[in-house]
Amino acid sequence: MTPGAETTAEKSGLIAKLYLWLVNSVADIGAIALDWITSVGSVFFFSMQTISWLITRVPKKETLLPNFYQVGVRSLPVVALTGTFIGMVLAVQSYSQFAHIGMQTRLGGVINMSLVTELGPVLAGTMLAGRVGSAMAAELGTMRVTEQIDALASMGSNPIQYLVVPRLLACLCLIPALTVVAVFMGVVGGAFYSIFILDIDAFYYWHNSRSVVGLYDLFSGIFKSLFFGIAIALLGCYRGFHCDPGAEGVGRAATAAFVHAFVAIIVLDLFLGILLIGIHKMIWPAGSYIF
Amino acid sequence: MSTKDTSDQAPLIDIQNLTIRFGAQTVLRNITLSVSRGETLAIIGESGCGKTVLMKTIIGLIRPTSGSITFDGQSLADLNEKQMTQLRMRFGFVFQGAALFDSMTVAQNIAFPLRQHNIRTPSEVQETVVKRLSEVGLPESIINKKPAELSGGMRKRVGLARALAMAPEVILYDEPTTGLDPIMSDVINELILRTRSHNPVTSIVVTHDMRTATKVADRVIMLYPLTRLERDDPQILYDGTPNSIEQISDERVTQFVHGEARTRIEEMALGIG
Numbered sequence: 001m002t003p004g005a006e007t008t009a010e011k012s013g014l015i016a017k018l019y020l021w022l023v024n025s026v027a028d029i030g031a032i033a034l035d036w037i038t039s040v041g042s043v044f045f046f047s048m049q050t051i052s053w054l055i056t057r058v059p060k061k062e063t064l065l066p067n068f069y070q071v072g073v074r075s076l077p078v079v080a081l082t083g084t085f086i087g088m089v090l091a092v093q094s095y096s097q098f099a100h101i102g103m104q105t106r107l108g109g110v111i112n113m114s115l116v117t118e119l120g121p122v123l124a125g126t127m128l129a130g131r132v133g134s135a136m137a138a139e140l141g142t143m144r145v146t147e148q149i150d151a152l153a154s155m156g157s158n159p160i161q162y163l164v165v166p167r168l169l170a171c172l173c174l175i176p177a178l179t180v181v182a183v184f185m186g187v188v189g190g191a192f193y194s195i196f197i198l199d200i201d202a203f204y205y206w207h208n209s210r211s212v213v214g215l216y217d218l219f220s221g222i223f224k225s226l227f228f229g230i231a232i233a234l235l236g237c238y239r240g241f242h243c244d245p246g247a248e249g250v251g252r253a254a255t256a257a258f259v260h261a262f263v264a265i266i267v268l269d270l271f272l273g274i275l276l277i278g279i280h281k282m283i284w285p286a287g288s289y290i291f
Numbered sequence: 292m293s294t295k296d297t298s299d300q301a302p303l304i305d306i307q308n309l310t311i312r313f314g315a316q317t318v319l320r321n322i323t324l325s326v327s328r329g330e331t332l333a334i335i336g337e338s339g340c341g342k343t344v345l346m347k348t349i350i351g352l353i354r355p356t357s358g359s360i361t362f363d364g365q366s367l368a369d370l371n372e373k374q375m376t377q378l379r380m381r382f383g384f385v386f387q388g389a390a391l392f393d394s395m396t397v398a399q400n401i402a403f404p405l406r407q408h409n410i411r412t413p414s415e416v417q418e419t420v421v422k423r424l425s426e427v428g429l430p431e432s433i434i435n436k437k438p439a440e441l442s443g444g445m446r447k448r449v450g451l452a453r454a455l456a457m458a459p460e461v462i463l464y465d466e467p468t469t470g471l472d473p474i475m476s477d478v479i480n481e482l483i484l485r486t487r488s489h490n491p492v493t494s495i496v497v498t499h500d501m502r503t504a505t506k507v508a509d510r511v512i513m514l515y516p517l518t519r520l521e522r523d524d525p526q527i528l529y530d531g532t533p534n535s536i537e538q539i540s541d542e543r544v545t546q547f548v549h550g551e552a553r554t555r556i557e558e559m560a561l562g563i564g
Contacts, residue, residue: 066394150352151390155404155457156379158372 046238050168053161063166071132072174076181082127083182086119087111087189095198105204109212111190116213120183121221122269125228128175129261133236136167137257140240141250168233175229176222183221220276227272231264303328303493304349309358311344317517318344320526324512331487331494333508337547340516342497346463350382351375380408383454387466389446391438398434401453423452427482444475451482462486464496468503483507501548505533513544
């Protein structure tokens, strides 16, 4: 074989390899996309089933109470603590900027507005996605792996109605309530740090807060947390129901429940934020000083 | 001939050309099988051959990819959610690991199906719990214990008591003796026989324990993993009485019956099966 022919053969071999790599990459991307679309469809179907059970049959008290206790009472200390520290951190971080231009009394407005509309709901949601969502995925995942979910179905109970609906209801009712607690504690923490440690005048601090934060802002925060609660419950339960076998499967389900709920929270936060500002502008085109 | 005679003679469970596929993996292929009323059928076969999948399909926990299952003249595919629930109440399922609800006590576990369907008063429920426990040879003192506090054999028996709670027509046992010592395994075998002699039940026992199969069953079928079969081979290698399985000359059946590894290690190293 002549040296020229060898180079041509090498070249065509390289092209074939490149072609194969390209085809494989496209196939991999396609497989990932398909997998993603399938799981989105699956979550949607799971959610629809849960909602249809929620509408058709009221769950029994004995299934509701333990879930309300787990989600509400057990989360209360950690949510209150989170809220308090967010309020204080906001005060610490914003103070120097505002003190620089002699507007430290404006801190009240800044801290409380951020807390009520954004940081309170989002951080409480994130905290609860970790505490409540992961716990749901781990518990239901273990039930799936040890065939307890199959056992439920084999005894003529619907696992979605028995396990998912009470958890959804608990999150739907209590995550907004916990968000209110987080926001309240944040307001208290922020005010405590600003007034007692940074020596800001209390009267102007509250006066500025009142002039900036309206009822609509409070409503926005709670409205968002309602959706965060739904996302945390549905994604946590979905991950548990579709858990892979073994300890590793349960661990992965718990992690996935948190990560997916967190992503859902920040995405929902953006779109709900846009929607709520749109509604506000529609109702009060010139802006509102009361709401 | 009366209508009752006809229904007694017709098979209680009739499976026609059942195929189950999970993604790209086919677990069961063209299974045709019928179970008569009052019969005790043992389904044997090595791990991964689809025994448990077959049993879960019978109770509607897994949907068939193709083929049909008929229970007492009703096709499972035609049933809605409510009818399926009604149908499942006629079954009792004893799970491999017992599948007791670990957040509940023994009594709450056994009472669970009764409470769910509100068919008994609280005192009747309590009475049934105690009765079922004594039937499976467990003392009343354990009723307030959690499943985690019980031994493997006790958990299996509580699982059986729970399956018996609704007085089912059909009991499905999934590997009832797996993980138990020989004495406890025989206790479970005796309980399966006793349950059958006390109640007019049809039983399906999935097992890979030949002692269980020969002791409790009237009829044995052997399933073979699809990965080890050629394209057109039937998946059911044997269908007959427990005694005549010894006379079968099929190497695959004798290998399982006598529990011989033969060339399996080499085959597994080559990735077959």
